[in-house]
Amino acid sequence: MAPHPQQSPSLRRTVLGRLSLASVAGFAFLLSACTSTPKPTPLTAEQRELNLQSIDMVHARIKQRHFDPEKVGPAWDAKHAEMRVKVEQAKSMPEARAAMSELIESLQQTHFGILPADAYEGTESEEPSTGDKTTGDRRASGEIGLDLRRIGNDAVVTHVEPDSPAAAAGVKPGWAVESVDKRKVAPLIARIDKLSAGKTAAPLVAATMLQTLAHGEVGTPLDYTFRADTDRTVRVAITPVLPIGKAQKFGNLPTMYLKTSRRIVPPGVGVFAFSIWFDPMKVNSELEALLNECTDCQGMVIDLRGNIGGIGAMAMGVGRYFIDKPDQKLGTMIQREGKLNFVLNPAAKPYTKPVAILIDEVSASTSEIFAGGMQDLGRGRVFGTRSPGAALPSIVEILPNNDRLHYAFANYISFKGQTLEGHGVIPDEPVAPTREALLAGKDPVLDAAVRWITAQSASGSPSNNH
């Protein structure tokens, strides 16, 4: 029998990779608590020493660079001393990492975390997946090509990737996952609630953990049971393939995968979606193509649902297409050494018609910087559910034990002065998807945005977003 997704080490690699940008505090620890891993190998004296060097580097680096010196004062030093003892006494890498994660988690902020070295194994393929399970690195964890969100007490399919294994299996939006390889999902949801309760950016943590149900070992079928339309039960085996999208290798981050889509929906609204803020050339060119195809459109939708962030500066790169005046900014990054403004330079042919931005509880980091800034500028009306409030500029460094330290070095304030961290972006029009609407083939969030754009067009106020 195939390993349950919650038990797959490779699954953990993928999820950590997917989440590394948001790097929710303590997430690695949470996830390991949610999975049963093989018996860990005892540490050698050398590994123990490297772990001690690593926790010292974690302490020193964050103390040196945290944007709020008060956060890393005597209490931070004391916690380091306490956790250093635990690292010294740790009998395995997971124990050592747990102690380091506990130190980091004491900050109670996003974008701080330990990424295990094994999260980088088998994720180095630079080739986009063709969906062919027989090619590529089979050690790499795979996906079946659907997005899941918590709706009520269900894990509901909100999006099925075209040409994916899930699409081939006939899975539809609105279906609820009941079990994977005969393991019931309901207890997992309850456990996620318990583990994520009270955590920083808990909705993001929970949503990302839920998403693990759509991942598994490449080439190994998973037996899914869905509650489909009219509550009939559908049982289907779906085989994960290599991650879908264009592989992105950026600095010390694990390989990430960029998916983009552009389309025009009735009565003439452009919709541009992308999964992560990487590969600015690709994202910019896809957006430019849509703007060129959509010159007669009534407006544009930027769909950032499920987009966990990426390169912060790309928010400026995309935002500049929608402003026609210089000297506007999305917000300001504040670090110990000074402040930097996220400035927008108008594109040569700026788009001046209405712009709607779609977000959800997974739209983190750069997605929040973009959505919050455009909202503040009055140049984008935001639809969906509140974003997680995980928006600290950060960096990933390699630790002596070869794990990676993800840490924030700056705070970010939106144009109107709102701290995004811990608050998130509040939609102008809160709209949550419902299972019934998804089953009916509708997308309530997108539909609301299209209605607004159409109304704007009819009222003759092309860019009035409020």
Place this chain on the structure above:
Amino acid sequence: MKLSAASNLLAKSLLASLVLCAGTARADEPAKAPAAPAAAPAAAPAAEENLPAAKDIYEKYLTAIGGKDKLKAITSRQMVMTVEIPAAGMKGTVSMFQIPPAKAYSETDLAGMGKFMQGSDGEIAWDSNPMSGARILSGKERETFMRGMRFDSEWNYEGQYKEMKTVKTETIGDKTAYVVEMISNEGNKETRLFDKDSGLLLASRATATTQMGEIPTETLFDDYREVNGIKMSFKQTAKMMGNEMKTTVDKAEFNAEIPAAKFELPADIKALKEKADKPATDAPAENPTEKK
């Protein structure tokens, strides 16, 4: 162009663009009225007893890197460099071309980021990358950029800085350096540290003016080698906003022929210039984004 600081301008913009998640920039401040051309730097007395005059230190430096005559005779320079931000695990390559007095073109390619281009046709300074788009530099940012790109700024320091003074000595690694404070004609302060023994430039400190804000920068210069009779630093480390960027010169050549087309304005910059040159009556009467 300051020979020892060949990649420094680029490093500033890149580091701001990449690690700090920000685009390269244009001055936030309005352009200052041009300063009157300075004659010789004011002959400020040394601030501490027994410190040599700043002008003497600078002249020693010019001699150490090959002498004014060789610097004046430069007709072009091209370099290939590797830039690295070790903490972020990022690496890229830079190609840079320059001809006097201030024509320049550089292209930086970083994995996952695309191409960052900067240049000057001698008058118009420009910048283009996927984050900030194409733009023409103006104000203080342009002034700083153009001064940095000027070939004569190294040897013709008397025409570039209105004030220079030696303020103290400082230890850098195992070397002792004279610390010289320099005020440019535009009023920008720069501090340079020259090796007491060899006369070579060991470090510089300044605040970079970018569109995103002011970025205090320290650059360390190391590994001086001779190229066509001129000494230049092959390893530089720029520290700014808590981040560090290393630049290594892989190849450098003086006085080779560079096609003039290399310094022509790119099409998108030309379009921006044409747009800026259009009479104001062509501009839209109202900005619809401001409607409420």
